[in-house]
Amino acid sequence: xxxxxxxxxxxxxxxxxxxxxxxxxxxxxxxxxxxxxxxxxxxxxxxxxxxxxxxxxxxxxxxxxxxxxxxxxxxxxxxxxxxxxxxxxxxxxxxxxxxxxxxxxxxxxxxxxxxxxxxxxxxxxxxxxxxxxxxxxxxxxxxxxxxxxxxxxxxxxxxxxxxxxx
Numbered sequence: 001x002x003x004x005x006x007x008x009x010x011x012x013x014x015x016x017x018x019x020x021x022x023x024x025x026x027x028x029x030x031x032x033x034x035x036x037x038x039x040x041x042x043x044x045x046x047x048x049x050x051x052x053x054x055x056x057x058x059x060x061x062x063x064x065x066x067x068x069x070x071x072x073x074x075x076x077x078x079x080x081x082x083x084x085x086x087x088x089x090x091x092x093x094x095x096x097x098x099x100x101x102x103x104x105x106x107x108x109x110x111x112x113x114x115x116x117x118x119x120x121x122x123x124x125x126x127x128x129x130x131x132x133x134x135x136x137x138x139x140x141x142x143x144x145x146x147x148x149x150x151x152x153x154x155x156x157x158x159x160x161x162x163x164x165x166x
Contacts, residue, residue, distance in 0.1 A: 002035055002038060003035075003038045003039050003042045004035050004036075004038075004039045004053040004054070005053070005054075006039065006043065006048075006052050006053060006101045006102055007051070007052055007053070007054055007102055008102055008103070008104065009100075009102055009103045009151055009153070011102075013051060013054055013056065014051055014052070014102055014146070014149065014151060015149040015151075016051070016056055016149050017056075017147070017148055017149050018049075018050065018051055018056045018057055018058045018059075018146075018147040018148075019056055019057060019058065020058050020083050021057055021058055021059060021082050021083055021121075024082070024121065024123060024124055024125035025123055025124045025125065029059075029082075029123060030123065032050060032055055032057065032059060033059065033061065033080055033123055035053065036048050036050065036053065036059070036061050037061060039053060040061060040101075043101050044067065044068060044069060045069075045101050046062060046063075046064055046067050046069065046070060046073075046076070046139050047060060047061060047062030047063070047139050047140075047142065047143040048060070048061050048062075048101065048143070049143045049144075049146030049147055050146075050147075051146050051147065051149075052101060052102050052146060058082060058083045058084065058147050059080070059081070059082050060080075060081050060084060060140075060143035060144060060146070060147065061078070061079065061080050061081070061143075062076060062078070062079055062081075062139045062140065062143050063076045063077050063078030063079050064076055064078070069099060070135065073135040074134065074135055074136070076135065076136045076139055079128070080122055080123050081118065081120045081121075081122075081128060081140070081143075081144075082120050082121045082122070082123065083120050083121055084118055084119065084120035084140070084144050084147070085118065085119050085120065086116050086117070086118045086140065086141060086144055087116060087117045087118075087119075088113040088115065088116055089113075089115040089116060089117060089131065090113075090115055091113075092113065092114045092115060093111045093112060093113055093114060094111070094112060094114045094134075094138075095109045095110070095111050096109065096110060096112065096135070096138055097109055097110075097161070098110045098138070098142055098152045099165065100142070100151065100152055102146075102151060103151060103152065103153065105164055105165055105166070106153075106162065106163065106164055106165065107162070107163070107165050108152065108153060108156045108159070108161050108162035108163070109156065109157075109158060109161035109162075110138075110142075110152050110155045110156055111155065111157060112137065112138045112141045112142070112155075113137060113141065114133055114134065114137060115131070115132075115133050115137065116131070116132060116133075116137045116140065116141065117129070117130065117131045117132075118130055118132070118140050118144075
């Protein structure tokens with residue numbers, strides 16, 4: 001498998017809605033997931049969506065024990081999530097700094113639901129159904145936005161928080 005190039009903001013593919021996966025545990029799907037893992041690991045990301053490597057498929061991966069880009073964040077279990085849906089469990093939102101491998105060198109404060117339930121499938125078609133909070137919820141929402149052609153700067157309310165990391 002391989003590390004793939006990550007598309008950057010401005011590439012029109014990142015603004016498109018991804019297609020659902022209908023066939024699980026196929027060689028093509030497994031290769032895509034491995035390439036996503038290799039790419040995310042190589043770039044020290046917290047998550048990655050298939051559109052970020054040019055594949056308009058409803059597949060996201062996320063998770064880490066610790067991440068130098070988010071040193072205050074609690075661990076998030078490594079997950080492959082296919083055809084995800086997200087439901088907020090209440091109206092509680094929290095601002096938090098986000099970055100993105102498709103928007104390198106920049107970060108900004110983004111409001112996200114703090115308590116969510118996400119559902120979808122693993123690579124074998126087994127149902128995933130989790131209730132999560134905090135940074136875990138933030139990562140899932142961020143990655144799933146990519147599947148609908150949304151990059152995090154579109155969610156920023158206060159652009160005084162948006163800028164170069166260094």
